[in-house]
Amino acid sequence: MLKVGMVGMGGISTSHVRGWAQIPEAKVVAVCDIREEKAEAAAQATGGTPYLDFDEMLKCETLDIVDICLPTYLHADFAVKALDHGLHVLSEKPVSLRREDVARIYEAASRNQRRFMVAQVLRFWREYEVLREAVRSQRYGRLLSGQMTRLGNTPGWSWDNWMRDPERSGLVPFDLHIHDLDFLIYTFGKPQNVVCHRARTTEQDYFHVIYEYPGFFISTEAAWYDGDYPFQAAFRFQFEKGLLEYKGGKLTTYLPGGEVQTLENEKDANVNGINLPATNGYYNEIRYFTDCVLSGKDCEKVRPEELETVLDLIAVINTKG
Ligand SMILES: NC(=O)c1ccc[n+]([C@@H]2O[C@H](COP(=O)([O-])OP(=O)(O)OC[C@H]3O[C@@H](n4cnc5c(N)ncnc54)[C@H](O)[C@@H]3O)[C@@H](O)[C@H]2O)c1
CATH class of the missing domain: 3.40.50.720 (NAD(P)-binding Rossmann-like Domain)
Incomplete structure (x- = not known):
């Protein structure tokens, strides 16, 4: 044991x-x-x-x-x-x-x-694994664009308020955005170019980053908003022959011709869709x-050189934003 x-x-x-x-x-x-x-x-x-x-x-x-x-x-x-x-x-x-x-x-x-x-829990999160598999297999053709969102409210719950201290938490880039950025580096490697905009006060922090790769780009946003804003994590990836969307905890594929596949957890198995096992990224x-x-x-599955690339890119975002 x-x-x-x-x-x-x-x-x-x-x-x-x-x-x-x-x-x-x-x-x-x-x-x-x-x-x-x-x-x-x-x-x-x-x-x-x-x-x-x-x-x-x-x-x-x-x-x-x-x-x-x-x-x-x-x-x-x-x-x-x-x-x-x-x-x-x-x-x-x-x-x-x-x-x-x-x-x-x-x-x-x-x-x-x-x-x-x-x-890095997204590497073990079933819906993100499905997205990664779609990219690698080209199941829906070539990737054209992606959109990733991770929004929440400015934390007030952490011990000694450490999350609000840039020296101890690194704020939104290290706390929230790192999930999506780490997934991008894991799946696509290092981008060619980064375009960043940031809107920040002492009470809130929003930023929008576009990661440009040869042939496609990924638009991302992350925020701590001031107020009781509900947490949300989502993505939408546009392929030549399909759109894969994760929203409200549900993964949906929109196919040309109008077919819509909902990828459900096994407990609510949908016989027409691609069913997901009921899993938990933290357990995985x-x-x-x-x-x-x-x-x-x-x-x-989590390599040191990828972790370094993520930290290098956060340094870039922090300079530009
Ligand atoms: N993977 C995820 O989805 C996810 C979600 C939330 C937080 N996190 C990460 O987890 C970490 C912790 O975040 P949290 O939200 O649980 O913070 P938290 O403030 O709620 O918890 C941190 C705990 O550490 C304790 N602590 C502080 N100094 C200590 C010390 N020297 N020895 C022993 N205990 C000490 C505090 O008392 C507190 O209970 C952060 O790095 C954060 O980025 C990951």
């Missing part, structure tokens, strides 16, 4: 707790958060021992894996510390705010012969990482 220690038991950690609970070969045996109530609540949910200090957890427990759900600016240092302690590490996105940390972390993984993976990424640990293989 793989013993898992989690650190940072705030917002996203609950999705990881649910994911680990579905992995028969692993168990969360320890949870750590500097806020006692968060550590205690996570201990109740997992049955793991609560800790208020990461070093103490490493000292007292014999772990195999550390799962990092900490604020962004802490990911790299905690990852290197855990790897140097001889543990495998799964870390929430983004890998870091600093490009040089990518090499630092992977060097630590290499010298300790341990697995490291950033949980944890399952994949566990399989890499068990097999001793590198987590090749």
Whole structure:
């Protein structure tokens, strides 16, 4: 049984707790958060021992894996510390705010012969996997254009308001847009050109970026709006012979001649459509990482050079926007 220690038991950690609970070969045996109530609540949910200090957890427990759900600016240092302690590490996105940390972390993984993976969840999200497959197989012909959206409200819920601090979160590019950008780099590689517009005040941050590739372009937008704006993630990809749209949690294909296919989860199977298994990206990424640990293989689905390219492009956006 793989013993898992989690650190940072705030917002996203609950999705990881649910994911680990579905992995028969692993168990969360320890949870750590500097806020006692968060550590205690996570201990109740997992049955793991609560800790208020990461070093103490490493000292007292014999772990195999550390799962990092900490604020962004802490990911790299905690990852290197855990790897140097001889543990495998799964870390929430983004890998870091600093490009040089990518090499630092992977060097630590290499010298300790341990697995490291950033949980870029869209790479494990069924609807985005279907889109990627359509691009690669050219099922609907050549790609002409794409549109990706990720919008929400300005966060007010994070511990110590760290998300509103550019030095600790990197704001919208690192918090929201990185999901779509990472998927683009994973699927299409580095774009030829980037066109960016940004509208920003202290209370909100919207930007629009067009990534230009040979023969097609992808228009993206991401925002933290001031107000109770509902979160939404969507895409719309235009192929020569089909339009693939993900909207309101539903994937639909519009084909020439008027045929419309709705890609449903298995529980609402649509006999005429292409049905999707009911999956969860957070579970899928944890399952994949566990399989890499068990097999001793590198987590090749998330490569360091892709993470570096993403950070390079965010640097470009931050300069232009
Ligand atoms: N993949 C996704 O869909 C997704 C969604 C939300 C957040 N995230 C990422 O997850 C990370 C955490 O975000 P969140 O929304 O859960 O933030 P959060 O503020 O809700 O949680 C962070 C937790 O870390 C704890 N913490 C801070 N310093 C600590 C330390 N030194 N030792 C132990 N615990 C410490 C805080 O008390 C807090 O409970 C961020 O990097 C964010 O980008 C990913």
